[in-house]
Amino acid sequence: MSTTKEIHGLFSDEEVLKASAKALVAKGVHIKDVFSPFPIHGIDPIIGVPPTRLHIAGFIYGLCGMGLALFMFWFTLIMDWPMNIGGKPNFSLLVNLPAFVPVTFEMTVFCAAHGMSVTYFIRNTIYPGKKNWNPDLRTTDDKFLIQIDLDENTVSSADIEAILKETGAEEITQK
Amino acid sequence: MDYTFKSSTKRLTLGLVGLGVLALVYSVLTHVPGQRIWANMLVNSYFFVGIGLMGTLWMAIQYVSEAGWSSGFKRVPEAVSQFLLVGGPILLITLIGGSHSLGWHHIYHWMDPEIMNPESAHYDSIIAGKAAYLNEPFFFLRAVLYLAVWIFFTLFFRKQSLREDLEGGVAIHKRNYGWAAAFLVFYGVTSSTASWDWMMSIDTHWFSTLFGWYNFSTMFVTGITMFALIVISLKRNGYLPDINEEHLQDLGKFMFGASVFWGYLWFSQFMLIWYANIPEEVTYFQDRWKNYQFVWGALPVLNLALPMLLLMDKAAKRNMNMMTITGVIIVVGHWLDVFQMVMPGAVKADWGIGILEVGLFLGFLGLFLFVVHSALAKAPLVAKNHPYLDEAKHHHV
Numbered sequence: 011m012s013t014t015k016e017i018h019g020l021f022s023d024e025e026v027l028k029a030s031a032k033a034l035v036a037k038g039v040h041i042k043d044v045f046s047p048f049p050i051h052g053i054d055p056i057i058g059v060p061p062t063r064l065h066i067a068g069f070i071y072g073l074c075g076m077g078l079a080l081f082m083f084w085f086t087l088i089m090d091w092p093m094n095i096g097g098k099p100n101f102s103l104l105v106n107l108p109a110f111v112p113v114t115f116e117m118t119v120f121c122a123a124h125g126m127s128v129t130y131f132i133r134n135t136i137y138p139g140k141k142n143w144n145p146d147l148r149t150t151d152d153k154f155l156i157q158i159d160l161d162e163n164t165v166s167s168a169d170i171e172a173i174l175k176e177t178g179a180e181e182i183t184q185k
Numbered sequence: 186m187d188y189t190f191k192s193s194t195k196r197l198t199l200g201l202v203g204l205g206v207l208a209l210v211y212s213v214l215t216h217v218p219g220q221r222i223w224a225n226m227l228v229n230s231y232f233f234v235g236i237g238l239m240g241t242l243w244m245a246i247q248y249v250s251e252a253g254w255s256s257g258f259k260r261v262p263e264a265v266s267q268f269l270l271v272g273g274p275i276l277l278i279t280l281i282g283g284s285h286s287l288g289w290h291h292i293y294h295w296m297d298p299e300i301m302n303p304e305s306a307h308y309d310s311i312i313a314g315k316a317a318y319l320n321e322p323f324f325f326l327r328a329v330l331y332l333a334v335w336i337f338f339t340l341f342f343r344k345q346s347l348r349e350d351l352e353g354g355v356a357i358h359k360r361n362y363g364w365a366a367a368f369l370v371f372y373g374v375t376s377s378t379a380s381w382d383w384m385m386s387i388d389t390h391w392f393s394t395l396f397g398w399y400n401f402s403t404m405f406v407t408g409i410t411m412f413a414l415i416v417i418s419l420k421r422n423g424y425l426p427d428i429n430e431e432h433l434q435d436l437g438k439f440m441f442g443a444s445v446f447w448g449y450l451w452f453s454q455f456m457l458i459w460y461a462n463i464p465e466e467v468t469y470f471q472d473r474w475k476n477y478q479f480v481w482g483a484l485p486v487l488n489l490a491l492p493m494l495l496l497m498d499k500a501a502k503r504n505m506n507m508m509t510i511t512g513v514i515i516v517v518g519h520w521l522d523v524f525q526m527v528m529p530g531a532v533k534a535d536w537g538i539g540i541l542e543v544g545l546f547l548g549f550l551g552l553f554l555f556v557v558h559s560a561l562a563k564a565p566l567v568a569k570n571h572p573y574l575d576e577a578k579h580h581h582v
Contacts, residue, residue: 069497098462108456108459109460112456
């Protein structure tokens with residue numbers, strides 16, 4: 011048994027899994043991860059996943075996009091080659107701002123969306139040719155899995171398995 | 186738990202009404218021009234009738250979309266909609282006062298028959314070209330028709346809702362679907378035409394095809410903000426135990442989204458006219474830029490930038506204090522929006538925000554809150570037999 015590093019509990023219903031995860035956490039078990047074919051509503055706070063900060067990054071990317079667009083307008087249409095815009099030759103970014111708002115908005119959305127997507131890929135280490143790390147491929151179909159790393163836990167593997175069994179795990183595997 | 190209309194609340198709301206009447210009397214005695222007084226009556230009655238109408242619209246949207254989450258505070262928009270019965274007649278009187286034969290005010294200067302008369306020195310061929318639509322009989326017929334049909338649906342939805350409390354079952358709920366769809370069709374057309382009639386025709390020469398939607402977005406965001414503020418005040422007083430921050434967050438999303446929607450329409454209307462720079466169109470904004478610069482410039486800050494930044498975070502939408510602060514900003518901002526739709530055409534540069542403006546706004550607010558609170562007290566605060574009540578209790582964002 012000393013070679014056992016991980017315990018996997020397999021479920022066929024996400025609500026059962028949620029109840030099981032709650033029971034495990036209540037007994038002081040640290041859950042490494044949960045695998046599911048779809049996002050399980052409300053699982054994050056149970057297994058202690060901190061709230062995402064992606065939206066904060068998105069806000070900053072949006073600001074960058076806005077700044078970039080305004081800089082582009084200022085440089086190309088005001089500073090480098092002053093343009094007469096709609097019969098309003100006032101050569102001022104501020105006074106011509108209404109004309110720039112639509113494209114500035116587009117750039118804000120563009121940078122926020124792409125920045126968030128790229129951040130998401132990097133943060134989750136997803137890239138072309140990436141090998142999946144699902145412990146059980148059935149979690150991409152219709153099964154749900156709780157992954158527990160024994161090195162992170164002080165609770166004995168026998169106790170963990172007992173809780174999993176009690177709360178309705180269909181299969182318990184050791185790795 | 187039923188809502189009791191406490192005598193202290195009664196005193197407060199009626200006190201505000203008294204304040205409004207006082208401001209009105211004071212203005213008449215100090216010889217404030219009648220035009221300005223009537224213009225303020227129009228601003229406030231249109232603003233609060235719009236909020237009341239959002240109560241009916243909200244009910245209809247919830248019925249048609251089979252929404253469950255909002256059924257826990259269903260009585261709030263229902264109570265808000267009851268203001269139509271009081272505000273509608275006030276608005277109608279204000280409109281009728283403009284007719285040429287009464288002549289209490291001339292906010293709608295196209296009502297002057299000289300303008301339509303080719304022989305007259307005051308003849309205006311552009312306005313005369315609109316005579317088929319802008320003539321007194323048709324105008325008042327339309328006003329009565331809009332208000333009558335809106336009030337009919339308001340009373341109907343209220344009656345059905347109270348019947349559902351007693352009878353239960355899903356028969357009433359299912360029947361509401363068709364009626365709500367019918368209301369939405371009628372509202373979809375009349376929300377635009379009413380704003381053309383009552384607001385856009387003040388600046389008779391000018392027109393904008395976006396105007397109806399722009400007015401709708403103003404009403405929509407103010408109405409939802411008002412629901413949120415009333416729900417929060419009820420919660421603070423220990424009512425609505427089943428409404429929690431999940432519902433609050435959804436109301437906050439509506440406030441956020443509708444504010445951005447307003448900003449989009451407001452800016453689209455302005456930007457196209459600014460860009461094209463056609464004299465007959467830009468006069469509208471030149472009037473506002475010249476004499477109402479501060480009010481006009483405050484609109485995108487109060488109604489777009491501040492709600493957007495303050496309500497962007499999830500925690501802010503779930504926080505009653507933050508929602509209240511933003512709600513007050515939105516209500517004031519959109520009142521100013523209606524104010525600058527009416528005033529430049531009605532009184533030109535001869536405006537101000539003084540005792541009359543503030544007093545009359547508070548008076549209407551008091552009347553509105555009085556009607557809402559008495560409507561809340563008349564029925565159980567939570568609709569008993571709404572089929573989605575259980576869903577609302579377990580609402581989770």
